[in-house]
Amino acid sequence: xxxSLLSTISxxxxxxxxxxxxxxxxxxxxxxSDPYNILTKNWxxxxxxxxxxxxICNSGQNRVTELDISEMxxxxxxxxxxxxxxxxxxxxMMGNYFHGQIPPSIFNMSSLEIISMMNNxxxxxxxxxxxxxxxxxxxxxxxxxxxxxxxxNIFNTSSLAIIDLQNNxxxxxxxVDICGDNLDGLLQLSLSDNMFDGEIPSNLCRCxxxxxxxxxxxKFSGALPREIGNMTSVQVLYLNNxxxxxxxxxxx
Numbered sequence: 001x002x003x004s005l006l007s008t009i010s011x012x013x014x015x016x017x018x019x020x021x022x023x024x025x026x027x028x029x030x031x032x033s034d035p036y037n038i039l040t041k042n043w044x045x046x047x048x049x050x051x052x053x054x055x056i057c058n059s060g061q062n063r064v065t066e067l068d069i070s071e072m073x074x075x076x077x078x079x080x081x082x083x084x085x086x087x088x089x090x091x092x093m094m095g096n097y098f099h100g101q102i103p104p105s106i107f108n109m110s111s112l113e114i115i116s117m118m119n120n121x122x123x124x125x126x127x128x129x130x131x132x133x134x135x136x137x138x139x140x141x142x143x144x145x146x147x148x149x150x151x152x153n154i155f156n157t158s159s160l161a162i163i164d165l166q167n168n169x170x171x172x173x174x175x176v177d178i179c180g181d182n183l184d185g186l187l188q189l190s191l192s193d194n195m196f197d198g199e200i201p202s203n204l205c206r207c208x209x210x211x212x213x214x215x216x217x218x219k220f221s222g223a224l225p226r227e228i229g230n231m232t233s234v235q236v237l238y239l240n241n242x243x244x245x246x247x248x249x250x251x252x
Contacts, residue, residue: 018049018062019084020049020057020062020063020064020084020085020087021045021049022081022084023064023079023081023082023083023084023085024043024049024052024055024064024085025043026079026081026082027078027079027081027082028043029079030076030077030078030079031074031075031076032075032076033073033074033075033076033097034072034073034074035073036072036073038053038054038072039074048062049064050062050064054067054068054069054070054072055067056068058087061087063085063086063087064085064087064088065087065088065089065090065111066088066089066090066092067082067085067088067090067091067092067093068090068092069092069093069096070092070093070094070095070096070116071094071095071096072095072096073096073097074096074097074098075096075097075098075099076097076098076099077098077099077100078093078098078100078102078103078106079103080103080104080105081105082103082105082106083103083104083105083106083107083108083109084105085109086108086109086110086111087111088109088111088112089111089112089113089114090112090113090114091106091109091112091114091115091116092114092116093116093117093120094116094117094118094119094120094140095118095119095120096119096120097120097121098117098120098121098122099120099121099122099123100122100123100124101122101123101124101125102117102122102124102126102127102146103127104127104128104129106127107127107129107130107132107133108129108132109133110132110133110134110135111135112133112135112136113135113136113137113138113159114136114137114138115136115138115139115140115141116138116140117140117141117144118140118141118142118143118144118164119142119143119144120143120144121144121145122141122144122145122146123144123145123146123147124146124147124148125146125147125148125149126141126146126148126150126151126154126165126170127151128151128153130151130153130154131151131152131153131154131156131157132153133157134157134158134159135159136157136159136160137159137160137161137162138160138161138162138164139154139160139162139163139164139165140162140164141164141165141168142164142165142166142167142168142190143166143167143168144167144168145168145169146165146168146169146170147168147169147170147171148170148171148172149170149171149172149173150165150170150172150174150175152175155175155177155178155179155183156183157183158183158184158185159185160183160185160186161185161186161187161188162186162187162188163186163188163189163190163191164188164190165190165191165194166190166191166192166193166194166214167192167193167194168193168194169194169195170191170194170195170196171194171195171196171197172196172197172198173196173197173198173199174191174196174198174200174201174204175201176201176203177201177203178201178203178204178207179203179204179205179206179207183207184206184207184208184209185209186207186209186210187209187210187211187212188210188211188212188213189204189207189210189212189213189214189215190212190214191214191215191218192214192215192216192217192218192238193216193217193218194217194218195218195219196215196218196219196220197218197219197220197221198220198221198222199220199221199222199223200215200220200222200224200225200228200244201225202225202227204225204228205225205227205228205230205231207231208230208231208233209233210231210233210234211233211234211235211236212234212235212236213231213234213236213237213238214236214238215238215239215242216238216239216240216241216242217240217241217242218241218242219242219243220239220242220243220244221242221243221244222243222244222245223244223245223246224239224244224245224246224247226246
């Protein structure tokens, strides 16, 4: 069942409706199934949108800073107008049934620090605009159906601590300069169960703070970089189910 955005907005004059409320109502209009009636009963103009379930606003300014709609069973596409939530810091959509492509407009929200879209049915490429989020600390999109290569500029985001893109259909080679000077704070890189190929770049070992490194079940080939043994911070390392050769030598 769809929702009529126009009929909702028509009840509210244009000079009283908040721009963030417009974005949320547009998002609601693209939901085709709301099994727990969360949007039907709770996301209405009878109450302030800052009191809607999953919506957190900053004090005094009525701007949405957090949107947590995880595990709500929603079915539909992600409306591009969600990218108009210009004060959003955390976006959590995990555990739903969103399908279609990720709107590039999401990556226009320069305040974003957390993106979690795990366990959906999202398809298409990861937009290049992702690399423009210079405050992003966590990117979590595992267990979707994303395709194509990784945007190379993602590794220029100095604030990134967690990249989790495992269990998708991503392909291509990892950038040669994957762990340059701009990504020295990376703690987790999870790319298992995709279709990445080529050699594992030796520059990966420059991410000296990585604790969790998952590259298993891809099509990586060639010799393992000897420098992997210098990554003394690694506590979990998965490289199995590839075509790699060599042995990891750990240095003390």
